[in-house]
Amino acid sequence: MIMAIQKTRNPMPAQEPGVRAHNFDEVALGYPYELAMNEASRCLNCKNAPCVNGCPVNIKIPSFIQAIKENNLSQAFRIINESSSLPAVCGRVCPQENQCEKYCTLGVKFEPVAIGRLERFVADWHNENESASVIRPVSNGHKVAVVGAGPSGLTCAGDLAKDGFEVSVFEALHTAGGVLVYGIPEFRLPKAIVAKEVDGLKQLGVKIETNVVIGKTLTVDELFEMGFEAVFIGTGAGLPNFMGIPGESLKGVYSANEYLTRSNLMKAYRSDSYTPIQKGGKVAVVGGGNVAMDAARTALRLGADKVFIVYRRSLEELPARKEEVEHAMEEGIEFRLLCNPTEICGYQNADDPRDPKNGSVVGMKCIRMELGEPDERGRRRPVEIPGSDFMMDVDTVVISIGTSPNPLIKSTTAGLDVNARGGIIVTEDGLTSRKGVYAGGDAVTGAATVISAMGAGKCAAKAIREFLL
């Protein structure tokens, strides 16, 4: 019997744009059981399964979807968990349209299976229904240090702990999670989910030491002196890039890192917060990636009257995840494409040097762009259109043009080679130029995705296992 295939994927229930623009609750609400079963039934369980290779950690996608079809959600979770340590996170933040779903066989003629939404469904079901009574493995007597409690560090720590290693994770901030807690907002990734992942690691015996800055409080060399036999560096790419245009130090200009750290990590979005953040007014976010979308949607929720995304290329080139762009547009964020800022203008009261508004942003000068020849990476180069300057009326500017690896580890660790962009150089196993020192995630690649950081953490854990056992 041939069954008709549903051509379109099941929509993800979400908060109404008009409502969610004023709260920090999660926007995407998750599939209810019926929608999940329906979506799972769309999977052809095709022989090739190109989705598996499309996944940076090669989750056995058709198998977990088959388990959903058979109503064995426990098994579905186990299959996902074999390859992924953070399914509740990745199901929410992976750019599936560039990964698994891009290669979906069904996607050739119709809409691809909503693999990410199904992963989230299974992970959330597991968190709600299965008690995390984790059996702590017997120690194998070997100690490993992990630097950074972000996606790559947490993943590496978890995999090693499951194999009996005694793992200590050293985190510079006061909370574990890295970009999952300081970068990605609550409305995209509830912090309770991250906290649950971290708790799971503690139950496995992983020690998480917050408020320790490796390179300042302790050095990598000292970690070896303390008895750790291998070190994994997962320090991310936390160094903010600025444009270098005039006015970037005016009051009201933030790097996206600062803006998001204030809002997400320090909870400045709450009215009772001790950490301030500029709220309301008109906000321009410069950039087109996920971080820019997060900053723009945060600004809106902080009460901005108008929020603009200012991006120098066109919509096709905008690198942000499709769902974030859609949500941002639905929420009323205005996209000023093919525009680039040239100067940020500040208020100056000629008559009163004591005016408290002096030195605050009052506007941003921009110039229109057109797309020229492709650059070495194949992206069409944006070129200024002479004489097309215009002024934007804004009082907050968030510079969201990317981040680079933080140079602290390199500058305090002898013998660690980095490339021209500051990324730590590693072999395909994650081994750095120093014996026993491994690295992965944004600290190696520059700013990328949670899942590729996770994949690097898994890869390094495997290499460390082989190195020590």
Place this chain on the structure above:
Amino acid sequence: MYQIVSKKELNPTVVQMEILAPLVAKKAKPGQFIILRVNEEGERIPLTVAGTDAIRGTVKIIFQIVGATTLLLNQKNEGEFIEDFVGPLGKATHIEGIKKVCVVGGGVGCAIAMPVAEAFYKNGADVTSIVGFRNRDLVILEDEFKSFSTRFVMMTDDGSYGRQGNVTAPLKEMLEAGEKFDLIITIGPLIMMKFVVLTAKPFDVPVTVSMNPIMIDGTGMCGGCRLTLCRNGERITQFACVDGPEFNGYEIDFDEAMSRGRMYAEFERHQYEENCNLLKRG
């Protein structure tokens, strides 16, 4: 959680605490700072390391009660705990090669200036210390400072103790008298440091200032503490938390730093008042 091992009031608004943080105590050098949070919902604030005791594992901090968080911190007593304490952050003061130094401290900045004077003094340098306070009641660390100084000058704005006037006055006199310092290092309110730099400029003496911008993480990831320096005709940006907190005084755009430091003044005032009221009620 980090325990408060000792607490001492230095003057009505300045408090000294020793916090148990062995890793920080072992590593921290003069000029470096820590970041702390009093409780779980609290903000992160930077405070300079005023001293360390590596054997007891304690770090000394001296703070002025100026805002909501310092107010909350002052509510904690010996034996109690604060939520977070991280360091040592920033670059340590450069001590080597300086044979004659003038340390100029203003107000609570003297608390930070003293360990610097101590480091230079113990390294064999000739240390001239000039400290200034608004009035007699606010004077702190006088004996400690004197013990690390070859020469010590006390100034008060109102003349109620020591000599009357601004810290720049004795500095100017010394420079005009032909004294040759290898370095002037100054720590205190931005406006004071700006004027120390202006005073020293005609004499071409190197001046190091210790900047105190608003900070969040303290490890170089947010750029909130950025300062603009003018160097060789170019304006460059540096982060106080990783490139500083000490900088070449001649390069710093003080006016911008003062402006940026006032960005949240209204919020801070409101938070402080709210907390004062809470304490009065409680």
